[in-house]
Amino acid sequence: MQEYKPVQQFVKKNFRHFNAAVVVDAAEAWNELLEKGGKMFFAMAGAMSTAELGITLAEMIRQDKIHAISCTGANIEEDIFNLIAHSKYKRVKNYKDLCPADEKKLLDEGMNRVTDTCIPEREAMRLVQDKMIKLWKAAENSGERYFPYEYFYQLIRSGQLEQHHEIDSKHSWLIAACEKNIPIFVPGWEDSTLGNVFVAQKIKGTLNYTCMKNGLEYMEALVHWYKEQRMKHGIGFFQIGGGIAGDFPICVAPLITQDLGESIGIWSYFCQISDSTTSYGSYSGAVPNEKITWGKLEVDTPSFMIESDATIVAPLVFAFVLGV
Numbered sequence: 001m002q003e004y005k006p007v008q009q010f011v012k013k014n015f016r017h018f019n020a021a022v023v024v025d026a027a028e029a030w031n032e033l034l035e036k037g038g039k040m041f042f043a044m045a046g047a048m049s050t051a052e053l054g055i056t057l058a059e060m061i062r063q064d065k066i067h068a069i070s071c072t073g074a075n076i077e078e079d080i081f082n083l084i085a086h087s088k089y090k091r092v093k094n095y096k097d098l099c100p101a102d103e104k105k106l107l108d109e110g111m112n113r114v115t116d117t118c119i120p121e122r123e124a125m126r127l128v129q130d131k132m133i134k135l136w137k138a139a140e141n142s143g144e145r146y147f148p149y150e151y152f153y154q155l156i157r158s159g160q161l162e163q164h165h166e167i168d169s170k171h172s173w174l175i176a177a178c179e180k181n182i183p184i185f186v187p188g189w190e191d192s193t194l195g196n197v198f199v200a201q202k203i204k205g206t207l208n209y210t211c212m213k214n215g216l217e218y219m220e221a222l223v224h225w226y227k228e229q230r231m232k233h234g235i236g237f238f239q240i241g242g243g244i245a246g247d248f249p250i251c252v253a254p255l256i257t258q259d260l261g262e263s264i265g266i267w268s269y270f271c272q273i274s275d276s277t278t279s280y281g282s283y284s285g286a287v288p289n290e291k292i293t294w295g296k297l298e299v300d301t302p303s304f305m306i307e308s309d310a311t312i313v314a315p316l317v318f319a320f321v322l323g324v
Helices: 006-014 018-035 054-062 073-088 100-108 121-141 148-158 173-180 193-204 215-230 244-250 252-259 310-322
Strands: 039-044 068-071 111-114 117-120 235-240 269-274 303-307
Touching (some): 018 269, 073 148, 111 121
Parallel strands (some): 235 269, 269 303
16 A cells, blocks of 8 residues: 655645645546656746746655656746745735836836746846856857757856855756756746846847847757657656746647658647646646647646646645655
8 A cells, every 4th residue: 555745645645626636636547657667747837937836846856756848938037036036026015906006116226027926137037148248148159059958058167157046946947957958948938037138138139149049949859859758658748837848849739640741649648737727728737628629738638627726736746656
């Protein structure tokens, strides 16, 4: 008989019905996939880095529970922002009561709000910006090209940020990913603070686009990663939120089978945590069955939809998978 740890025991005892029961089912199926030698692909939208999901996500990466990531440009950079400027962040408990004048006051103070949390522009964004511009220029001068995540790995490995760390580095999921050297696919990276900075540098004439690999190249890299991994074992897909962070990578399966005409197998597990319900045209709230018609999932693929708040649910799923 399996011995459960405290968090697992709590979840098994209390999460018995409705969305709560799906949390248990999804976590157990995740473990089953790994026990069979499978790998897990993790897609992350929303503002999970600013929500400090890294506290548990980093450990998932370190313990080989996650093997590749797709995330928004905001999530990859905001993990670093929180790492180096955490004490300068400002939490606004009554954020739902803010009026336009209150928001303008935060802007004037150099604080950019994400729900209840304000990111300090000067201490976080501008500090990273200056260091990243130097990496981009160095690559351009040497005729090299990299993906956005590779520049973040370069910055981490350079040690330039260590003196600025304000949280335990074990709580940074990006540092954990860098240490494991897992690929991070960042579709639509230009929709981020540093993506905007890059474009501004191009317009100013201090950079050109050649040093940055683009989204189409990201998809090709994902095809090669998927094929290499799928030939050896099944690959699961765990998604937080909707949008491009999930839509981009899940398409790699039908791309290979339908567009390349190669029979290699599609996703072996699927779970999405979302507060977006199914509606007319809301793909983010589409139930897993819809993905069968697109060749992304099979009829018998273990599939789960947790309609809840990811900041509450995801750490519980991670803790269950970690066995704590």
